[in-house]
Amino acid sequence: MAISDVGLPGEVPWKKMSAEELENQYCPSQWGVRLRAEEALRTYSQIGIEATRRARATRKSLLHVPYGDGEGEKLDIYFPDEAAEALPFFLFFHGGYWQSGSKDESAFMVDPLTAQGVAVVIVAYDIAPKGTLDQMVDQVTRSVAFVQKRYPSNEGIYLCGHSAGAHLAAMMLLANWTKHGVTPNLKGFFLMSGVFDLEPIMYTSQNVALQLTLEDAQRNSPQLKVAQVQPVDSTCRVLVVVGQFDSPEFHRQSWEFYQVLSAQTLCQGEWKASFEQLHDVDHFEIVENLTQKDNVLTQIILKTIFQ
Numbered sequence: 001m002a003i004s005d006v007g008l009p010g011e012v013p014w015k016k017m018s019a020e021e022l023e024n025q026y027c028p029s030q031w032g033v034r035l036r037a038e039e040a041l042r043t044y045s046q047i048g049i050e051a052t053r054r055a056r057a058t059r060k061s062l063l064h065v066p067y068g069d070g071e072g073e074k075l076d077i078y079f080p081d082e083a084a085e086a087l088p089f090f091l092f093f094h095g096g097y098w099q100s101g102s103k104d105e106s107a108f109m110v111d112p113l114t115a116q117g118v119a120v121v122i123v124a125y126d127i128a129p130k131g132t133l134d135q136m137v138d139q140v141t142r143s144v145a146f147v148q149k150r151y152p153s154n155e156g157i158y159l160c161g162h163s164a165g166a167h168l169a170a171m172m173l174l175a176n177w178t179k180h181g182v183t184p185n186l187k188g189f190f191l192m193s194g195v196f197d198l199e200p201i202m203y204t205s206q207n208v209a210l211q212l213t214l215e216d217a218q219r220n221s222p223q224l225k226v227a228q229v230q231p232v233d234s235t236c237r238v239l240v241v242v243g244q245f246d247s248p249e250f251h252r253q254s255w256e257f258y259q260v261l262s263a264q265t266l267c268q269g270e271w272k273a274s275f276e277q278l279h280d281v282d283h284f285e286i287v288e289n290l291t292q293k294d295n296v297l298t299q300i301i302l303k304t305i306f307q
């Protein structure tokens with residue numbers, strides 16, 4: 001699908017959709033080309049569980065490290081074999097529409113990244129209905145501050161999220177770090193198949209657990225807010241990436257977020273944004289394939305870190 005099929009800038013195609021069509025657009029498992037919905041979800045879960053089992057069995061790790069006082073405020077750190085103080089840190093925020101998934105089944109990229117000398121951190125946050133979106137954003141902010149404080153000589157902090165997790169990672173572009181007493185050494189963002197404007201989500205079944213009001217949705221929409229913030233580091237890269245077989249609404253979300261980021265780059269010479277549509281992958285394969293060292297996105301991530 002070409003970007004031109006997603007609609008003209010300024011148009012809001014989802015507002016013209018029936019409730020059923022909107023639901024379908026925001027149900028990623030309906031859009032795969034290789035597997036039916038339940039099978040796609042099962043495969044995603046199995047690959048995540050197996051990658052996590054393998055990471056814990058083969059890598060030096062610190063598991064269930066608290067980054068706050070809350071029960072759910074834990075993260076897992078996986079280290080490369082060679083001991084070093086100054087490492088790049090890659091933080092991953094899992095997807096699942098802010099209401100499913102966990103760090104214990106999300107260590108997809110640990111093997112190929114730790115093999116190349118990157119420490120990988122898989123972050124847990126309180127999914128709905130226990131956590132609200134504001135709480136999740138606050139937790140993710142504190143997890144990033146925690147990693148910076150614990151590893152002050154890191155060689156860069158890279159944030160990566162998938163789907164709802166890409167939203168949480170993108171919210172870090174807006175974070176007020178002074179409130180947390182630390183400026184993380186942010187060098188890159190990898191935003192995979194994300195949702196950056198939350199308003200349409202309010203009109204889908206996802207909002208039963210989330211209970212977003214329009215104010216909540218707008219306050220937590222990086223699409224609406226990112227143009228107002230001053231980038232912290234002019235060398236920080238932001239890669240917005242979507243799967244070829246993601247739905248048109250997911251394509252629109254990624255493309256429009258990239259557009260707003262790159263408009264800012266032109267005005268202020270700051271965020272170094274880029275956009276990729278990944279060939280031949282759906283919403284789940286985009287992250288599943290990060291278990292593979294030869295995968296294009298794994299290679300893009302490694303090149304960005306070690307450029």
Ligand SMILES: N[C@@H](CC(=O)c1ccccc1NC=O)C(=O)O
Pocket residue numbers: 026027028029030037041044095096097098101162163164165
């Ligand atoms: N109920 C959704 C599941 C889903 O969207 C999802 C599942 C795992 C990881 C990411 C997901 N999407 C966004 O966060 C579906 O059937 O596609």
